[in-house]
Amino acid sequence: MTNPTQMPSRTTARMTGPSHQPPGGAPSAPSAPHAPGALPPRPGVGLKPQHYAEILATRPDIGFFEVHAENYMGAGGPPHRYLAAIAEAYPLSLHGVGLSIGADRPLDRDHLNRLAALIRRYRPASFSEHLAWSTHDSGFLNDLLPLPYTDATLARVAAHVDEVQDRLGCRMLLENPTSYLRFVESTWDEVAFLAEVARRTGCGLLLDVNNVHLSAVNLGFDARAYLGRFPMEAVGEIHLAGFAPETDEAGRPLLIDTHDRPVDAKVWALYAYALERAGARPTLIEWDEGVPDWSVLMAEAARAGRLLAARAGADAGKAGGKSGERGTRDAALC
Amino acid sequence: MPPFAERLAEFGAALLDPEAAVPPGLVGPDGQPSARRFAVYRNNVAAGLTGALTAAYPAAARLVGADFFRAAARIFALSHPPDGPVMARYGAGFAAFLEGFPPLAGYPYVACVARIERARLVAYHAPEAAPLAPGTLATLAPAALPGLRLVLHPSVGLVRSPYPAGSIWQAQQDTTPGALPDTALPDPVGPEDVVIARPGAEVVLRILPPGGAAFLTALQAGATLADAAEAALAEDPRADIASLAGLPFALELVTGLGGAP
Structure with a gap:
């Protein structure tokens, strides 16, 4: 049996600190950020400290940047200095990992307040979180933990999404999870569960195509059929990422959501199908571990860009450059 | 279920x-x-x-x-x-x-090095505040100095150690691939106090001279320069007050000045 400490793992929020200082000086203390708008239907990448300086120096042609909200909840210092400088030039997607929307217990008021403050400060074009839980009596369990899909949990999740949208004053996107096992008591299928949450609350959905592939392999369902039923009209963003293939004790494939390598060919194919059904959507390359050189990350984004352009067709003219054009201002987003 | x-x-x-x-x-x-x-x-x-x-x-x-x-x-x-x-x-x-x-x-010095690293992380994320220029001290009338209070940058933190933890931390900063970690203790082995702050974009760390930690602690608590100097001498009679008075300005730790309450 594999030593658990050697198993690949997924990361959620990362530590940022002085040991991650990029070379060269940070910008001066931040001023007012750029005005908000919808995410453009173009490729985006996660904003990583390793790339801060290069992004500011080269002003790459990328559609948007996404950050983990929890990494920008300090008071000051390089994280905010860099984020403010970059947010002046690019649309921003704020992606939370710690709100624990799927939990049995109330949402953390202090955390909602911190999120509200971040949204006020940076006016992101999108706010998203996960269909998962992480809060527990013993403390915060920093992973995205699964929940059963029942009438009771559906009501709980919808209530939490309502509360989030009310408190933050904007529509949120809810992301589908990667599953490694399922709860025997589930009575709802995941697509129907997400669709019903969106219907009841008016929230949007963040379609993580990599998570669909992983869950399909791990639980034994058809990923393409899942995408075929997915309510694409609610999709405000798509995520793509890499995974680590492992096996379970019976030798069946067990794919781990590691976000540490290029997007798999099967996931690119599912993404093309998703675009066929949905049309062009803002698409994030989610590479959080073993972060590569900037040029490698841009190459992944460019590949998504080619698929978006191929699908968009007539829409390609509306997808503007990195600054100035922001896409239409959508009242449903932050 | x-x-x-x-x-x-x-x-x-x-x-x-x-x-x-x-x-x-x-x-x-x-x-x-x-x-x-x-x-x-x-x-x-x-x-x-x-x-x-x-x-x-x-x-x-x-x-x-x-x-x-x-x-x-x-x-x-x-x-x-x-x-x-x-x-x-x-x-x-x-x-x-x-x-x-x-x-x-x-x-036992490993825990002290960890305290330094924790203080650096806290400083890194601390609020922003614009420091006074290092030359500010020279513009002040000498007669005003004893009664002067200093507002220190919100990121200022102190770590006191019975071991030379500051020197050990500094020796660990060479992360060149292939560089062997320097685990030798400085000679002689003695206590070190360090100040850690992030007055601008970068975290700074300075090993303090004798009495320095008591001096800065007193200033943080709102003491006048005179009272802080007394605290420094009480901690260590070797404290060089003239040099200590200039230290917060030189390190850009001062964001404001106050006189008598």
Whole structure:
């Protein structure tokens, strides 16, 4: 049996600190950020400290940047200095990992307040979180933990999404999870569960195509059929990422959501199908571990860009450059 | 099946206790329980927390070696899960844990180095405030100095150690690939106090001269320069007051001036 400490793992929020200082000086203390708008239907990448300086120096042609909200909840210092400088030039997607929307217990008021403050400060074009839980009596369990899909949990999740949208004053996107096992008591299928949450609350959905592939392999369902039923009209963003293939004790494939390598060919194919059904959507390359050189990350984004352009067709003219054009201002987003 | 709240409580408890049984009713594609699949979540939590600690305490990790550090971090993490989702705040008790960790009993300076790293992390995320130019001190009338109070930058922190922890930390900063970590203690081995701050974009660390920690502590508490000087001399008669008075300005730790209340 594999030593658990050697198993690949997924990361959620990362530590940022002085040991991650990029070379060269940070910008001066931040001023007012750029005005908000919808995410453009173009490729985006996660904003990583390793790339801060290069992004500011080269002003790459990328559609948007996404950050983990929890990494920008300090008071000051390089994280905010860099984020403010970059947010002046690019649309921003704020992606939370710690709100624990799927939990049995109330949402953390202090955390909602911190999120509200971040949204006020940076006016992101999108706010998203996960269909998962992480809060527990013993403390915060920093992973995205699964929940059963029942009438009771559906009501709980919808209530939490309502509360989030009310408190933050904007529509949120809810992301589908990667599953490694399922709860025997589930009575709802995941697509129907997400669709019903969106219907009841008016929230949007963040379609993580990599998570669909992983869950399909791990639980034994058809990923393409899942995408075929997915309510694409609610999709405000798509995520793509890499995974680590492992096996379970019976030798069946067990794919781990590691976000540490290029997007798999099967996931690119599912993404093309998703675009066929949905049309062009803002698409994030989610590479959080073993972060590569900037040029490698841009190459992944460019590949998504080619698929978006191929699908968009007539829409390609509306997808503007990195600054100035922001896409239409959508009242449903932050 | 127990209600939702109980299911999550049981799931969470089993995540932190490697000896606990996998909760029932969690199945793979064949409808059978799978310990290996549950282990993915256990590993994600443990690896995520040990990863956060390794990122926050890289010098301590180099001092004790990666394997030892990971094992110690895992013990700490499973018994001290975070109390919230902001990982920049995680691990405040780690230095104290290392101090009491029996395998490190012969290496008491490791915990001190960890305290320095914690103070650097706290300074890194501290609020912004514009420091006064270092030349400000020279513009002040000498007669005004004894009664002067200084407003120090919100990021200023002090770490006092009976060991030369500042020098040891500095020796660990050469991360050139192939460079052997410098684990030799400075000669002579003696106490060191350090000041840590982030007046601009970067964290700065300075080993303090005799009386320096008492001086800065007094200033932070609102003491006048005269009272802070007295505190410095009381701590260490070797304190060089003229030099200490210039130190906060030279390091850009002063954001404002105050006189008598």
